[in-house]
Amino acid sequence: MSDVKISSGHEGNVRDQVTAYFQRIKNGEMGALPAVGALVVVGALFSILSPFFLTKLNFANLFVQAAELTMLAVALVFVILLGEIDLSAGVTAGVAMAGFFLLLHGGTNWIVALVVAFVIGGAIGALIGFFVARIGVPSFVVTLGLFLGFQGLQLVMLGEGGIFRIDVPEIKSIMNDNLPTWGGWVFLALMLVLSAAVSFWDRARRARHDLSNRPIELLYAKLAVFAILGGTTVYLLNENRSQGFASISGVPIVIPIAVLILFIGTLVLDRTQFGRHLYAVGGNAEAARRAGIKVANIRITAFIICSMLAVVSGLFHVSRLGAVEATAGRQIVLNGVAAAVVGGVSLFGGRGRLVHAAIGAFVIVMIENGLGLLEFPAGVNLVVTGSVLILAATIDALSRKRGNGARS
Amino acid sequence: MDVPVIELSGVLKSFGPVDVLKGVDFKAYGGKVTALVGDNGAGKSTLIKGLSGVQPYDAGVVKFDGEVVHIHSPRQAGHLGIEVVYQDLALCENLDIVQNMFLGREEITELTLDEASMELQATKALQSLSVRTVKSVRQKVSSLSGGQRQTVAIARSVLRKAKLVILDEPTAALGVAQTEQVLNLVRRLADSGVAVVIISHNLGDVFKVCDYISVLYLGKMVASVKTSETTQADVVGYITGTKSMDGASA
Ligand SMILES: Nc1ncnc2c1ncn2[C@@H]1O[C@H](COP(=O)(O)OP(=O)(O)OP(=O)(O)O)[C@@H](O)[C@H]1O
Ligand SMILES: [Mg+2]
Numbered sequence A: 001m002s003d004v005k006i007s008s009g010h011e012g013n014v015r016d017q018v019t020a021y022f023q024r025i026k027n028g029e030m031g032a033l034p035a036v037g038a039l040v041v042v043g044a045l046f047s048i049l050s051p052f053f054l055t056k057l058n059f060a061n062l063f064v065q066a067a068e069l070t071m072l073a074v075a076l077v078f079v080i081l082l083g084e085i086d087l088s089a090g091v092t093a094g095v096a097m098a099g100f101f102l103l104l105h106g107g108t109n110w111i112v113a114l115v116v117a118f119v120i121g122g123a124i125g126a127l128i129g130f131f132v133a134r135i136g137v138p139s140f141v142v143t144l145g146l147f148l149g150f151q152g153l154q155l156v157m158l159g160e161g162g163i164f165r166i167d168v169p170e171i172k173s174i175m176n177d178n179l180p181t182w183g184g185w186v187f188l189a190l191m192l193v194l195s196a197a198v199s200f201w202d203r204a205r206r207a208r209h210d211l212s213n214r215p216i217e218l219l220y221a222k223l224a225v226f227a228i229l230g231g232t233t234v235y236l237l238n239e240n241r242s243q244g245f246a247s248i249s250g251v252p253i254v255i256p257i258a259v260l261i262l263f264i265g266t267l268v269l270d271r272t273q274f275g276r277h278l279y280a281v282g283g284n285a286e287a288a289r290r291a292g293i294k295v296a297n298i299r300i301t302a303f304i305i306c307s308m309l310a311v312v313s314g315l316f317h318v319s320r321l322g323a324v325e326a327t328a329g330r331q332i333v334l335n336g337v338a339a340a341v342v343g344g345v346s347l348f349g350g351r352g353r354l355v356h357a358a359i360g361a362f363v364i365v366m367i368e369n370g371l372g373l374l375e376f377p378a379g380v381n382l383v384v385t386g387s388v389l390i391l392a393a394t395i396d397a398l399s400r401k402r403g404n405g406a407r408s
Numbered sequence B: 001m002d003v004p005v006i007e008l009s010g011v012l013k014s015f016g017p018v019d020v021l022k023g024v025d026f027k028a029y030g031g032k033v034t035a036l037v038g039d040n041g042a043g044k045s046t047l048i049k050g051l052s053g054v055q056p057y058d059a060g061v062v063k064f065d066g067e068v069v070h071i072h073s074p075r076q077a078g079h080l081g082i083e084v085v086y087q088d089l090a091l092c093e094n095l096d097i098v099q100n101m102f103l104g105r106e107e108i109t110e111l112t113l114d115e116a117s118m119e120l121q122a123t124k125a126l127q128s129l130s131v132r133t134v135k136s137v138r139q140k141v142s143s144l145s146g147g148q149r150q151t152v153a154i155a156r157s158v159l160r161k162a163k164l165v166i167l168d169e170p171t172a173a174l175g176v177a178q179t180e181q182v183l184n185l186v187r188r189l190a191d192s193g194v195a196v197v198i199i200s201h202n203l204g205d206v207f208k209v210c211d212y213i214s215v216l217y218l219g220k221m222v223a224s225v226k227t228s229e230t231t232q233a234d235v236v237g238y239i240t241g242t243k244s245m246d247g248a249s250a
Helices: A014-026 A033-049 A056-080 A089-105 A110-135 A139-158 A169-176 A181-208 A216-238 A254-271 A273-283 A285-290 A295-321 A332-343 A354-373 A378-405 B044-052 B074-080 B097-101 B115-128 B146-159 B176-191 B203-209 B232-240
Strands: A163-165 A323-325 B006-015 B018-028 B033-038 B059-064 B067-069 B082-085 B164-168 B195-199 B212-217 B220-226
Touching (some): A033 A378, A169 A295, A254 A273, B082 B146
Parallel strands (some): B033 B195
8 A cells, every 4th residue: 555655845856856846936836036036136226226236335234224124024924924913013122122221221230121121022922912812802903002002102201202322332232343254254154054954954854764855966055055145245244344444344243143033033933833833823723723723822922922023123223323212113113014025924824934024124125225325215215115015915915826726 | 243433322412492412323333434414404513513522412422432431622532533524624725734734733853843754654644545646745735626635634534543533524525536536535544444424415425435324314313224225215215304214204
């Protein structure tokens, strides 16, 4: 009976794998492909149109500008995967950072204050999750309410129109300082070794069960692409990008922080039971419930993670400004949702990865940055970003249709 | 005849003033396919919900492998080895076949999901049912046909080493070829020793694959017969209430 062959998609040579890959794309499983395409097109376009776009200084700026949005978009993925939304993620971070400032102001040690800020974030996430998962209020409504309420809370905490300096060098250096030249290379090497280790570990497990593995050349190719892209990035960031006398070089400190969070978050989603259940609930909550998954707990946990990662984004914001504002977090949240969707995370739930959100964030930041360099008015930026968002959502809806069309 | 895997006697269930099950007796044997037929509203789903623990009976004796049991929750039913494949299947379209088959019972080693081990077991379960229609166990369920989805749902019960598998209208939404495949699958499942119960409105299917037929009529089991010893016309008679077990036409 066991002569029946059922494949796992790992069989065959490089060519079979490539054919299978194109087949998946044809079936509508495009993943990050449209977003990567957009990234390349937008990048190429601005490089041609503006002499300032492809400079070392602007290259570094792009990363720093994208950090806040990337973090927020990554945070939102955890709830968007459930088919939920958190419109209050930005102002939640604002409230947590306001709390951070008040504690600092009252003389609390900055590390303690920061921990409290994250606890505030987590508590807000738990509150949202409670309303959504236990009481059954739609997340759109709960978080819209908090979006309004927390704008007020920020004003109450900090006073009208307040901007307050934060004089903690460690905090400011996240967005404003760089790793030493060797630090960037060490970090790149570390990430390459980590991702190779994970892949080889998987292959070893499969081999132990006598399961076929994809051709090793594909893994080498993937690592080579990472090494080349990463190496180019580190090399360029290590060049002097200053336009003045003092030299500025090195990988901005925020990059390793963001990359590590992305890496760990991806491991959680792909390789833990929690991650699997998160996708399951997003795909079919009733099926998840019948399979014995505690759906409410998954939802609440996702909102907690979202809020806490949003606080990271808020921290980046505070670091860049060197100050806490009473109006922080209002604008960015819609861009965060847009970034996730542009990157290919489905608002219907169940489909998408953290790296998609990061790519989407880069597309949006690039558009903003490039149009700014071309001295277009801010209005044009909003129109273009909005159009890209609608385009991305259309691709999502169409590919969803195509995926379902495969049923007969 | 050996001990039935499941044996119900005198099962009662009412919703307020409405008596839905009025003293039902029912048996299903290991290695056999038993059809549960009856008109709309006869009480088939209610009977099944009692076995799956979703909606316990009000009274009556339930014996599993000859032992009296009380099933009060789906978890308990699962522990006994009772699996129900609902009509809507309850699969996650965004997950692949392996992930669906292990949903809620993922295997963990070294703190992470043991994908390799789960993939191997899922493949073996499908092979044990001689499933030929599924190309890859890593296909997303969204890309599967209705029959393939039914196959995955049934294979999931194999994986869980179920002793009793109950299928609620497994072929209702399927075309001719896929119905054939699923019926073959049901046969092989029974041949592996599992007691299979099928709810169906399609007597053609029932006569093709079932060893026994039990007919519910207005909350009473009006007939329990061997398929080989009855005819479609008789069964239609039982279902519509124009005929009863002693053979007298009403
Ligand atoms: N929760 C409930 N409350 C009240 N009445 C119910 C409930 N569940 C079922 N019933 C009634 O019990 C009777 C039997 O229903 P059941 O769903 O078991 O029928 P069935 O044989 O599965 O029918 P079908 O072939 O249409 O699926 C029906 O008259 C139905 O209205
Ligand atoms: Mg029914």
